[in-house]
Amino acid sequence: MAALTQAAVGAEAPAARPRRRGGLVPFLLLAPALLWLVVFFVVPTISLASQSLQTGDIDNGYTLTWHFATYADAMSRYWPQFLRSIIYAASATLGTLLLGYPLAWFIAHRAGRWKNLLLVLVVAPFFTNFLIRTLAWQIILTDNGPVTGFFRATGLTNVLQAIGLTDNNSLLGSQFAVTCGLIYNFLPFMVLPLYTILERLDTRLLDAAGDLYADGWNTFWKVIWPLSLPGVVSGTLLTFIPAAGDYINSKLLGNTQTVMIGQVIDAQFLRVLDYPIAAALSFILMAAIIILVAGYVRAAGTEELV
Amino acid sequence: MAWLRRNLVVIIGLLVMAYIMVPNLVVTIFSFNKPNGRYNYEWNQFSLDAWLNPCSSAGMCEALGLSLWVAVAASLAATVMGTMAAFALGRYRFKGRSATNLLVFFPMATPEVVMGSSLLTLFIAMGIPSGQLTILIAHILFTVSFVITTVKARVASLDPALEQAAADLYANPTQAFWKVTFPLVAPGIAAGALLAFALSFDDYIVTNFNAGASTVTFPMYVWGAAQRGTPVQINVVGTVMFFGALAIVGIGQLIGARLRVGSRRKEAL
């Protein structure tokens, strides 16, 4: 399990510059996976691209007419959902970061021999079906449950309501519940890369900072945080990307005001049967993610994507 | 006050840990429930019924079996292919390396509905009938990227001097790989396989598109069942899987610790 540490799920090892030229060898090694990705991912993606430029309907069939207007149409109609998805994904990412950072630090530096066990516990939720997990959240946040009771008794619901995260004095069916679900689901993807980088962090630097008159807060911002950026970058990517496309959480824990773009794609694809617009929306989503990610990665200055 | 300041991170860490564990705890608790009605959402009465008759919910155990089989097969295949690719990417410089890195990254960024449906279209065009094979292909596709990323990090942090030492000690490249490289990368591979297994075992959307007429995986079963009620047996499976994962790792660590303690004791003698 210490391996999951290495899972790095992103963090780049410092000694990690590839160093050899191997003639054919790398290509032979890559062949199976690459073949798989090309046949089962690239090819469908290309046909998806062509689909996004077709016109027609289910009864008369679709023909490729290079109808780029679909993209403009998709954007103009669904920009609010795009925006909302980005905002939700971003706030979920922020949430996972806020919760995941102390947890990763705790596991890396304070957990002693419990380290491995805690790492497994972080990943273990994946072994319980996603629907059961989400239903468990429904049980936890239910109107008559103790959590809601606590929130009501302490007036926290009013606070949440005031900032627009909930309404109706309940927790379920709100932006709050959706964000909670998203954070919960993607926390492991944040914690693992953060853990990998924080564990490697040279704690002597913290002593040095203290020695140079930095108190706890300054030590964090001036030393720990900048040094953990690579982990923060991979963690945020691995959280943000799937969260932006997710809709299970918004569907089961949200309300009619919390529809995310994944739900729209789903509806266009399955219910309206408007394949071009569904394909176009998918492409816009992928493109948006990749542009955001590329810009982010460049700004953060890490060499490789994930 | 000083105590609080020093242990703040521990307290927060434990709270977040609790946040992660609470849903699992709920699942576990409700696996001992005897619900009043078909929905298992309110505590009614303690009962071991579901634990004693785990398969009494029609089709669940078959679905579970299928899911386990698919997860094992897919994670195995993804692990083999992903490990090979990770070696290529972590080890060699070659033309198109960054393009390949990008290609590996894309499937992780693709919405599942899109991946599921476009794969289905492809299978039909290729004439591959939907069923276990198509599920397997799809699962390998979306897990292989995770394996590659995971193993690549491990491969990259491997000291190249070790393989050279093996060569220096008369091991030809094949022997050097199996005796030195592989055992050292193994933890990374295990992590990748574990992640692949978890992702495969938990996937619904992509699977649902590519499952044939009579292949129902466990997530599909759960999704279907949840429409009309949630049999307690689902919680039993969730609980078993969760503690199973813990146990496997726990035992692994125990064996490791035993070995270490053993050698330390010898040292003391």
Added chain:
Amino acid sequence: MATTTKATPGDLKLVALTRHFDDFVAVDGIDLVVPGGSFFALLGPSGCGKTTTLRMVAGLEEPTSGQIMLGEQDITGTRAYQRNVNTVFQSYALFPHLSVLDNVGFGLRQRKVADWRTRANEALELVKLADRAKQRPRQLSGGMQQRVALARAIVNQPDVLLLDEPLGALDLKLRREMQIELKRIQQEVGITFIHVTHDQEEAMTMADTVAVMRTGRIEQLGAPSELYDRPATAYVANFLGQSNLLPLELRGAATAGLVTASARGVQVVVDAGQLPADAGAGLQLGIRPEKLRLLGPGSDGVANRLNGWVTDASFTGVATTYLVKMAWGQELTVTQSNDGSARAGLGDEVTVGWDPHQAFVLPAGAD
């Protein structure tokens, strides 16, 4: 800032300073006064508690008991960032994400010093790295990094500068250079330096006062030459260089400051002034390798002489080190400066001799 003359800072006093880790006593009640402005070295083998002591002074470790005073002030309870004490860490601990200039300016900026940039640049000039200000630490060689760490600490004009094996990772040549450099800087800025090392040569070259530590306690304290020439225990003697130790039995009384005695049956004379007050458990005679000389013909005047044969000779440039086997099996180490004095070959029968005033006498038992 190098040009500002500072008022001599107060003395640093450690009073019964103790630190336990669980059951383990890392530092065991140290009492110590380090005069302000002096260059003080803490010497001892790995694990004897040097770093722990230093960290307590820096405020990075809490003492289990005892006090730390800086001048008149008790600083035991203050936190690291509140102390006017800076450390050069063994591993440098430079911030890899900051430029050299930002590293050096870190402490000043924390204290909101307005002209931090000017002062950091001055400190870099002091360590001769002004031209590297924009680079990242990892672009510098080990020696340069060490100097950055030094600049980063002294720029804050601390009352005490702690140096934890700052030269440990450097190669020999660089180490020698840096030793000279450090001493120069200390003389220039007049800050109290506490230098931790386990390299005895280093401690002796650099420090005004050396304290030899052993399992959490201070074994002996004094000027380098005092410790070297008159070690109080065999432990100190061995720690500060090699020694040839012989069991010693006193035979005669003191005449002209000399006493006759017998070492392994050979008659020798020792300096009466060196006999320890309490010689209950027997005595040992100690002679440093470089104080032993291969005697050529015509050196009959030397009072102390032992015969043996050369079992090994190794040339080190400056000197040649011989192992000379005695009749009773012990091998004495003799370091002969390559200044033109007698050389010997492997297997040669030789006589070694020494001046009684250059040997020392220890109580036996205490090792």
Added chain:
Amino acid sequence: MATTTKATPGDLKLVALTRHFDDFVAVDGIDLVVPGGSFFALLGPSGCGKTTTLRMVAGLEEPTSGQIMLGEQDITGTRAYQRNVNTVFQSYALFPHLSVLDNVGFGLRQRKVADWRTRANEALELVKLADRAKQRPRQLSGGMQQRVALARAIVNQPDVLLLDEPLGALDLKLRREMQIELKRIQQEVGITFIHVTHDQEEAMTMADTVAVMRTGRIEQLGAPSELYDRPATAYVANFLGQSNLLPLELRGAATAGLVTASARGVQVVVDAGQLPADAGAGLQLGIRPEKLRLLGPGSDGVANRLNGWVTDASFTGVATTYLVKMAWGQELTVTQSNDGSARAGLGDEVTVGWDPHQAFVLPAGAD
């Protein structure tokens, strides 16, 4: 296996060995013969091509051109695992997943040696680690790991053992111990050792022959004392320890093997036998610090003398090193053995002198 006496292995010959990395020439046509059974040291600054040379001998790097011969056999084209050559890597490169015993037995098992276990245990005894056979490498200290790496290499009884800065990571004390240990083992097993280091003292202490490398070429090759006492270039002189260099102009002709000359206007005599054949570009006089002596009263007989005043004195136990400033500003380094000879204090006016036969003369220009 330590007890088996081996037939002396063949000589190792490098013929015009060259290695390019893209445009960069790391090793630039080395010609070299390492006699079988000798202890050979390759010395040079970081980046001069030592490791690359070693790796080519081990078969881990392919030469761009040139040949490698082992005895009569050309091994240039063979692969690493086919060569009877073993390496102790700078970083040890122990297999972390194998026990110490399995590490040591690795090569034997690869070659299907039936009694690998016995022989591996014998090798561990040789390096005094028999009791650690079951442990994992990371449970050992740095010095122990180094010995395991050594045992792992020599257990295979290679024709040539390559050691790439095997002691670089050890601390001073341990390094000295291991130097003696290595030399003992080499004498015991009689294998050719090629030892790479950038520590000149280490090279001189251990090796029969030392080659000084510089940017891919061999600058000078010979016995340690030869290189130290008669460096061919200033580069070698400086690399093998400190030197005081003075510009030299010949004045007179040779009488009794001595030539008069002038250094900075002061008249000196030099050994005629040391004048280089080609003195076109002018000459330099070199004197090692320990060959310079502070002259006390009554040393008028010394032919070469320079006056100056002491600007620094540092006591190192064995010796005291003085910096003596000359009238023209240069500071000469003088290392005076603490064997009872004259000492001086800071600021004292002193006269330093040297024996003409203990100085050396270099062509100027060549640095």
Added chain:
Amino acid sequence: GSPGRNPSGSASASSSPVAAPDKSDTDMLVNWSNWPEYIDVDDNGNHPSIQAFTKKTGIKVNYNEDYNDNDEFFAKVRPLLEAGQDTGRDTWVSTDWMVARLIRLGYVQKLDYANIPNSSNLEPSLKDASFDPGRPYSLPWQIGFVGIAYNPKATGGRKVTSVDQLLHDPTLKGRVTMLTEMRDTVGLVLIEQGVDLGQVTADQFTAALKVVQDAKDAGQLKGFTGNEYTKPLASGDTAACVAWTGDVVQLRADNPSLGYSLGEKGIPMFSDNFVIPNLAQHKKNAEKLIDYYYDPAVMAEVTDYVNYIPPVAGAKEILLKKDPGVANNELIFPSQEVLAKAQTFRGLTAEEETSFNRQFQAVVTG
């Protein structure tokens, strides 16, 4: 893309063959896809009626509950049907409007009534469906009404009796769900507005949808759901919702306090129907299966468990003896008076379907 398809969509017009060589006689098997929990189950997880069928005919039933949702299921099989490939299923149960679409696209085969003698037991009122006039392609499996369900615990004891109340009562704000089934949700509103579902116009549809949109914008609606509305209703997280009768009957068995109201002006009705897709490998076996379930005794057994309205005449009589509680339940065996109010959404043209869907989804996912 696909080649142009004849919009008339009759099976014969399709370019690819529709019927596969029937393997029924050699291969005693039938593959049936159905909705989850839509058949009788015993304590061991077996389906007694299926076991009895196998025993009786020797035909093994490969029963799969993989029909979770009309659209999702359609998305899974459409590419196969379009490409002229076997779907691996011999029959499945689609909702009325989906049957219409399947027929339109030429994806389903005509039933051979010679193999279904029991089809004469079909309730007379169901014989002629607007989506399948004369029922050449489909036979109903179960029928249900769409109404309003509420949990008195969550409404504070108040009854919710009208769409108007559902969409505008401030005490229900944010705790109301509607169905993602367009015809059920919008149909309920249309009837409230006095529109006959058999005659809906595009404008009426848009106007009704506007009401839903306004309620949603006002924060009245918590969500649009599929079958997953039931659990929150039972637990009280949802106060009131649009619901299907069968579900409500079952929920009330566990929680009798749940309330239910059917519209005064009219009641939207839906049916789920057997169809046989193109290239089904065991068409005859599928027809035998349908025939088997049209035996009133068998259907009674199913009804006793699933609690929807059976389409087979004579089932009530059998249940009156076996399980009077079910037989007398107005929601399972509605009175003639109630039945008279039942309305079915009219069949839509391809263009209408696309347009309505697009508008409706704009509300649902807006």
